[in-house]
Structures are given as C-alpha cells and as structure tokens.
Amino acid sequence: MNQKNLLNVIGNTPIIKLNKIVPVDAAEVWVKLEGLNPTGSYKDRLAMSILQNALERGDVQTGQRVVEYTGGSTGTSLAFVSAILGLEFTAVFSNAFAKAKQQSMEAFGAEVVVINSPGGKITPELIQKMKNKAYELAEQPNTFYADQFNSPDIKNGYESLGVEIASQLENKADVLCAAVGTGGALMGTYSGMVSSGMDPKLIALEPLQSPLLTTGEGGAHRVEGIGLGFEPPFLDKEKVDEMRAIDEEDAFEMCRLLAKEEGILGGGSTGLNVCAAIEIAKEIGPGKRVVTLNCDNGLKYLGGYIYS
Numbered sequence: 001m002n003q004k005n006l007l008n009v010i011g012n013t014p015i016i017k018l019n020k021i022v023p024v025d026a027a028e029v030w031v032k033l034e035g036l037n038p039t040g041s042y043k044d045r046l047a048m049s050i051l052q053n054a055l056e057r058g059d060v061q062t063g064q065r066v067v068e069y070t071g072g073s074t075g076t077s078l079a080f081v082s083a084i085l086g087l088e089f090t091a092v093f094s095n096a097f098a099k100a101k102q103q104s105m106e107a108f109g110a111e112v113v114v115i116n117s118p119g120g121k122i123t124p125e126l127i128q129k130m131k132n133k134a135y136e137l138a139e140q141p142n143t144f145y146a147d148q149f150n151s152p153d154i155k156n157g158y159e160s161l162g163v164e165i166a167s168q169l170e171n172k173a174d175v176l177c178a179a180v181g182t183g184g185a186l187m188g189t190y191s192g193m194v195s196s197g198m199d200p201k202l203i204a205l206e207p208l209q210s211p212l213l214t215t216g217e218g219g220a221h222r223v224e225g226i227g228l229g230f231e232p233p234f235l236d237k238e239k240v241d242e243m244r245a246i247d248e249e250d251a252f253e254m255c256r257l258l259a260k261e262e263g264i265l266g267g268g269s270t271g272l273n274v275c276a277a278i279e280i281a282k283e284i285g286p287g288k289r290v291v292t293l294n295c296d297n298g299l300k301y302l303g304g305y306i307y308s
C-alpha cells in the first residue's frame with residue numbers, strides 16, 4: 001500500500017488471540033500488537049497526536065525545538081514524528097533505560113541529555129531529576145514542552161487504539177487490562193472502546209516492586225515505562241474496577257515464554273500485561289475475553305536483563 005507520509009502507517013495494528021500459553025479452561029486472551037507501529041511502540045500514536053495538534057494550534061512551529069523527559073519509548077516516537085514534521089527534539093533520558101532507546105532517538109536526529117542513575121534502577125528520585133532538567137530546558141526560547149504527563153492530546157491520541165479493538169473483536173471483550181505509566185494508553189484505549197459501544201471491566205496494572213496504586217508506596221523496579229512512583233496523571237480511578245500488582249520476575253519470564261511459544265517479542269510491560277491477562281482469564285473462565293496490549297517491540301531489550 002502506498003502512503004504519502006510515514007505518519008499514515010501509525011496504528012491499525014493487528015490483534016491476535018494467544019493460542020498456546022492460555023489454559024483451555026480459561027477465558028480467551030487477545031493481544032493488540034502495538035510493537036508493529038513504525039518505531040515499535042504505541043507511543044507513536046501519542047507523539048503524532050501531541051505534535052500535529054501543537055503545530056495546528058501554533059504552540060510550536062517548524063524548525064523549533066520540542067523537549068520531553070522520557071524512558072525512551074515516548075522519546076523515540078517524538079524523535080521520529082519530529083523528524084517527519086521538521087521539528088528539533090531534545091530528550092532528557094537516563095542510563096536506567098535501554099541503551100538502544102538512546103541510540104534510536106539519536107538515529108532520528110534527537111539530542112539526548114543523560115541523567116545518571118547510580119544503581120541503574122528506575123527510582124522516584126531519578127524521575128524527579130529528569131523532570132527538573134526537562135523543565136529547565138523548556139524555559140528556553142522557541143522551545144515546546146511536549147508534556148506527556150498533562151497534554152490533553154494524549155488520551156485522544158490513544159482513542160484510535162480502543163476503536164480498532166472494538167472493530168477487530170466485533171465489540172466483544174469482558175476485560176481490558178494494562179500496566180500504567182501515565183495511564184494515557186489504558187484510559188485512551190478504554191475510552192475508544194466505550195465510545196464504540198463496549199463496556200469492558202477496566203483493570204490497571206503495576207509492578208509488585210513499585211506498588212504505588214495498590215499500597216500507596218512506589219519503589220525501585222526494572223519494568224521500563226510503568227511504575228513511575230507518582231500518581232498516574234491520566235488514570236481515572238472512578239472508571240477503574242481493579243488495580244493489580246504483578247511481580248516483575250514473572251513479567252520477564254512471560255516475555256521469554258511469549259517469544260518462544262507465541263512469537264511475540266515484547267518488552268517488560270508487555271510481559272507484565274500478559275501475565276495479568278492470563279491470571280484474569282483463569283479467574284473469569286471460558287466463554288469470556290480479556291484484551292491487553294503488547295506495548296512495544298522487544299528488539300530494543302535484547303541486550304538487557306530480560307532476554308540475556
């Protein structure tokens with residue numbers, strides 16, 4: 001299919017039913033393959049929504065700079081969309097995240113400012129340092145702060161994900177579960193499903209090692225993109241039916257199983273999502289459907305602790 005612009009190939013990802021790793025006496029588990037977006041992550045939807053809307057509103061102009069602090073997935077998507085739209089991009093990043101993410105941002109022409117994490121772990125203190133640096137850079141002239149933790153364009157950018165799921169599953173799903181960083185993907189997807197006439201039970205997930213939602217206290221963990229140690233800004237707790245914590249070791253084990261058995265190579269958050277989805281599928285039993293997200297492609301994690 002010919003496309004005028006690479007932005008047109010964002011979204012419309014396939015959804016597949018897990019065939020081998022879900023017990024027969026459990027509900028079906030369906031996984032939306034967001035790793036097949038151009039940069040290998042659902043964040044492409046977010047970046048396109050933020051930057052196209054900012055350009056349309058005149059909040060940023062071609063040639064100007066966009067700034068964000070990022071674990072690398074959002075940054076790679078912002079770098080990619082910025083390259084296409086003729087914007088400069090500066091990412092505030094850390095060595096706590098996969099090196100390949102820094103390399104992909106740089107490949108798309110971004111400037112990457114690295115904040116050191118002494119133990120290589122993601123901690124609430126590290127996130128605060130990254131945020132401070134991004135705020136400082138955003139003060140400079142001709143600079144637009146993408147604001148992935150507040151921008152109203154984020155939830156809207158993920159609505160398409162839910163609309164696609166509704167159409168692909170003919171409006172039949174009982175549960176939507178996914179891990180939250182900002183909560184944008186989960187809430188946007190849910191909203192798209194609801195606006196298409198669905199009413200799934202909504203379950204938000206987090207790493208057991210940083211159980212802020214389930215116990216009130218965050219901690220150090222290694223699941224990139226989620227468990228940020230502060231209240232997820234887009235998580236609408238009124239709409240959430242349940243919050244669950246999943247052990248990161250089980251999530252990483254699930255990543256390896258998913259690749260070997262189902263051919264899905266994902267990152268840690270995908271493993272965590274599928275762990276929870278199978279747990280829920282066992283609880284609710286046959287004849288029902290659980291939907292979850294393959295947040296990103298696992299290629300960028302190959303040199304790290306999940307696959308080695």
Ligand SMILES: Cc1ncc(COP(=O)(O)O)c(C=O)c1O
Binds near residue numbers: 073182224270
């Ligand atoms: C790999 C990965 N998974 C999950 C998430 C969480 O997505 P959200 O911030 O929309 O909750 C992120 C966000 O950075 C991510 O990079």
